Amino acid sequence: MEWLLGVNIETVHALEWASPTWKVFLGIALVALSLLGLWRGRRGMPKVGLEMLLWSIIGVVLVSMNAEPTLISEVGTPADGKTVVLVDASASMSVESNGNSRFDRAQDIVRRLQKDVTGDVEVWYFDGSLTQSVPSVVNLGHQTDLAQGLRSVYDRYLGQDLQGVILITDGIDRSVLEDSMGSLPVLPGPLSVIQMHEQSPIYDESIVRVDTGGFAFQRLNFEVTAHVRGTPNETLTVKLRKSNNVVNEKTVSLDSTGSGKATFMIRPLEVGRFAWDVEIPVDARDVVPSNNYFPVVIKVVRDEVRVLQVCGSPSYDQKFLRLFLKEDPSVDLISFFILRTHDDLSSNWSSDELSLIAFPYEKLFTEELETFDLVIFQNFNYQPFFTYQSEELLGNIAQYVRGGGGFVMIGGDRSFDLGEYGNTAIEDILPVNLGTLEQSSEEGFVPTLTESGKVHPLTQLSSTTEESQFAWTQLPSMDGYNRIASVKSDAATLLQHPTAKDDAGKPLSILSVREVEKGRVMALNVDSSWRWSYSEA
């Protein structure tokens, strides 16, 4: 048999008792008692010693049979555990030296291991995933993830004793090996590492990894940080691209170890999943051009609706609008109220007594403007603040609306013509034309729905048109209104004055809306809409 199989067969024998221990002891006790009783009855008789010896032998035989003796023989041959070889199949393994790539030399080592190591040798290739298919040098992967490779070995050989795990790699990890050091698994066998390297240094600029966080909020800045490697103490140009267009470019100074990082600030304006990539221009000497590129996918989600409320004077109208917006958990409201004007300086309060904060109009209407979904000018007169920058800052707001922002102007003695918005960039986007001579009225009135207002979702107060119209007639009257010259041809009037006319002879618009390219604008030329809030009470 050994000749037939070609191995040494070892045999191991063992005698075991099949009966339970209590049964064996019970048998011994019964035999002993029987022999004792027999000896006492036959005591003094001739040849009793011989007879007792024979009975004792019979007793031992009975006890042995009762214990059910079993002979177990194990026949077999010892086998060595498997040896697992993990080969790095990332792009950096294509670096050549003397005509042979690192990967080719790794394959040579694999073949030697398969020949010399006793027992089975299983070979796996890894970059970001694990495979037993041998990749060609030209099709090596983009990523070296050592931690993932070792975890895959742990999972696949769970419960087995391996003779050893041999890792063949150049050691350039592009994942997050540092971060996962604490969570690396205990392998089912000893780990040996064979590092592939060249005697002479190579020229390779690479993107090690790109940190993005995975998602971003619409209109809010987020960072994309590219970690790069190259020649120590040199500089490296790093580009950020979207849809193959370069959107930003930075020059990174590498440290003495050749590492550096470039951080790009992005403010996404649209919601969705977007592919970006970071790229280093390929130098002619670069032996691994494929690691000069790193794609990332970023999901842009909508945060809360960000609303900027700017009010020229604290008032009931401002208070109730703020309370209304603050009640909505989906609204992130930032309010600025002008608490004090030039005329109030005569009150002689010391600035140390006051708890006022600056109105950062420059910042709000330049760099911060895009972070808002809606800007509300509520009885706000821009001129005292914007001064010589008026044209620029109002132009920014108009541009913001055309790009998709929302803008609302609410009435008062600092709004519309009273706020001198005529012939400004704001008038261009408003639904109404300014420039009327009679700029306001303090006559109370109840606004009425127009035909557009009866069907527009903004003015629907109830589930049916009839109920909604009735509800509008029950609302409190307004205390006055800002007059306007006329309504623009591409705007819709939703509420109008019951009797007053504009300069064009049409019913005076009280609430009007307009789409301006990608944005929307609303004009409400009253300052007593706060009374509508109490209609619920």
Next chain:
Amino acid sequence: MPHNIGYTGRRRFLKILGACMGIASAPRLSWALGQRSQFGIAEIDLPTSLNRTSAWQRGLFEVQNSTSIEINEDVPRVVLDSVDLFNHPFTVLIGNSAFDPVSTLAIENLRRYLTYGGFLLLDDASGRRESDFLESCKRLSRRLFPNLPLAALHGDHSVYRSFFLLDQPTGRFQISPQLLGVQLNTITPLIVNVNDLSGALMVDDAGQYVHLPVPDGDFQRRESIKMLINLVLYALTSNYKHDQVHVAELLRRDEF
């Protein structure tokens, strides 16, 4: 695209000169679209409540002088169970003695009024620490909001920061260093001052103050004016300084 504006010395100077602390450099237009939407104070009319129109008119004058708020100097009296209450989002109830429990209709009306944005200042003119008026106020508060306590408003409350930086409330007397209030979600629509605020502001027909505040006289009156202005600003702007951008600015100035 919006233009990015750099900070230059000239701009910084103009910014400080013209806009810092919310001060505008141009004269303001000063009328609302109708007197009814201007800020005013209405007194709650109860059988035992006091009438101190002159105090509120004096206070409103100071509000007009010190802030950008447009005021209506009329001080009407309203009853708690009327719909007219909703025409006056800022009301005061002054007393120096106990008042009888108001009707259930009045309670429901007042609760809706406060819940939907109204503001009520209870002004204790008794000059006593635990007065009968204060007990009546506590009973009113319990009936209005059974599950919400009438509790002390500590120094970090917005009412002490809404316009002036105040350490404590005051009035004709210095009885309590804290206001009392009911916190309803993020706002405090009902506030009690036990220091007789209106007493410090009352003037006679000749425009002379009626009472000399004790113990600090005119300084205390000045603080009382500041307290009223803060109450008005708080009633109108609530906790807007807690908006994220303001918190960052206030923390930077170490004034929060």
